Amino acid sequence: MTIISKFKAVALSAALSLSVALPAAYADEQYFPLQSYRVGPYAAGGTGFFGGFIDYLNLINTRDGGVNGVKLTWSEGETQYEVEKGVEVYERLKSNPGVAAWNPLSVGIAYAMIDRITQDKVPLITINHGRTDSTDGRVFPYVFPLLLNPYSETSGIVNYIASKEGGLEGLKGKKIVVLYHGSPYGKETIPIYELLAQKYGFELQQIEVPHPGNEQQSQWLTIRRAKPDFVVLRGWGVMNPVALKTAAKVGFPVDHIVGNVWSNSEEDVIPAGDAAKGYTAITTQASGAEYPVVKEIVKTVYDAGKGNLEDKKRIGSVYHNLGIVNGILNVEAIRIAQEKFGKRTLTGDEVRWGFEHLKLDPAKVEALGAKGLFHSINVSWDNHEGEGYVTFQQWDGAKWNVVSDWIAPDWALLRPIIEKSSEAYAAEKGIKLRTAEDADAVSTN
């Protein structure tokens, strides 16, 4: 019988390891489950973004003792940017008490979560990316593509190229190639580029680079043959430096390549070396460590040895600052919701209400120590993007320099397209369009 008892012991220990309890929450804590990725081809984005996010949460805890006394907690699960790992981590972490919001930083994972978080009534934040039509809060009550959805990004880039060509009229007869990442994220903007090409009369060619994009010789040879006036780089991770290097190899001028919001980081240009000098990219948040909030993070968090980035040179980099901005938006949403519901642990639905009233004008942004880091945000119950402004930055071989003002994308042009798409989704799924009254009804459990 010894064998049987041995098996029992093994089975018992296996069961125990599966039911490992996460640290129990105390009365006033708000919890952030983080589906982070620190390994794999997109680790640069993951470590920078989640590093900045965690650094900001740490700052709030250390400097202010939490949000109005409510301590912020978090734990991480590695997803490697893979959908099924993201789902597993979601299921693992969702049972923790006091979940504030999900921030997966992956379109694929976000898509898989939409049904689940809607059922659980917890917000899903896809800052600067995500499903464009989730901007429509009437159909997607819990999804927030904050600051910049992919269509707004497209509009911003096209407007920027137009400004180089002497206004939108100047686009007529020009040729633009969009080089996009072969993933849901990359493909999200295909229809909007086509629409804008028709509207403004420029010639358009969209070329896919299969994931992960470490070989692009044939794509760039095609581009050389096509002789476009501009190439829009809609890349992600390792695809970006490879694109810049291959462009240099085939002789395409780098100052005619415009990067999108996920091709705009130091990690995208430094590996490309000289090939990246003069490259321009869109951004919603400036890079650099000179902003008061970043300085405070260095002083309060890093000097105390609690910083999340292993390489301190990355403090103030594009992804790190995006993580910090994401932290500001999440924390302020909680603060706004606390004003209404009380200074305690909030339910996911109460945090959703907070996000739907997240209005930070430039003065408020300055008070948060983030003046110049990002412009402003104005989220409402039916506009979940919140009218983020964009700017353009150029790489000089050592750092990014801002080369434009804060620009507003053409929201009025985009809104009807977004509504058409979201209404089609609502019809397919049998979703009743939400009204302002529905948005004010908040579930407290």
Next chain:
Amino acid sequence: MSALATEFTVAPTLPKWAAPVLVLIIAYGVVPFVGTSYLFEAILLPFLALSLAGLGLNILTGYAGQLSLGSAAFMAAGAFAAYNFNLRVEGLPLVGSIILSGLVAAGIGIVFGLPSLRLRGFYLAVSTLAAQFFVQWALTKFSWFSNNSSSGVIDAPTLSIGGIVFSGAAGRYLFSLTIVTVITFLAYRLVISQTGRNFIAVRDNETAARIIGVPVLRTKLLAFAISSFIIGVAGVLWAFAYLRTVEPAGFNLDRSFQILFIIIIGGLASIRGAFFGAALIVVFPLVLARLGSFLLGDIFDSGVLDMSQRIVLGALIILFLILEPDGLVSLWDRIRRRLGSALRLTRR
């Protein structure tokens, strides 16, 4: 391939239907009531889908001896076919679109199985890679397959059979479990039939099989068709019941390898092998991840932990295959035989 012999050996005191029936009683009668959403969503649903895919590949590779690296492509074909049948054919019940999607996958399987008439072994494996790349390319290239959804991601419909809606994690689990049970039963009947013996004959010695009158060409294509049908249905479960969304990139070459490893680790030419292998591939990394973050989570970040888990997992698989090259099934049978004799000894 000696797993075949052990397939039909049974515990000395129990009839051979006892174990599967017991498993089914627990799976239907106990698990839905005690399981947590984590158990269903993160463990049982991927386990069921991958088991079924492993079962499909085992019929082709384990029984009929044709090596294939196109499993994920057949899963993708099944998932996208079911989505389109469901979307475009009014009034077609879900079961109908699942069966039709299996047939579509079977058709694609036959086409890509044609090289097997001339190629063997690794050469065949390389030619099935064509399926892997072609299907993924076609699904990405023609946006019609994903109903022109801008990002190429499809949303799963509600699962319902004859008016019963399988919503929630437990519902989707029961839905998957039922499909897997039915197909497993049919697969079991198949491998003990004349067709199943033909498969084995072709695998063991093609020339000999031809001489004793086995129609080799037809048998090979039939193996591809049946295997792809099952893998296609597994793809539907993966997309509709487990992830509830799917993109072509989710069915990449890694997934094909994963399914191949499932049957190698679980045991070739064995129905149970697919289930054992899938259990190991799905559950073991999770246990390691949990254990790792519990023991060392405060010291290392999740990236370092994830890397070390891969090393541990790889080392364990190597160790395990050295100790038991015939897979988990024969390990299990050995344990059971020992337990059986131990029990008999104590009874005396």
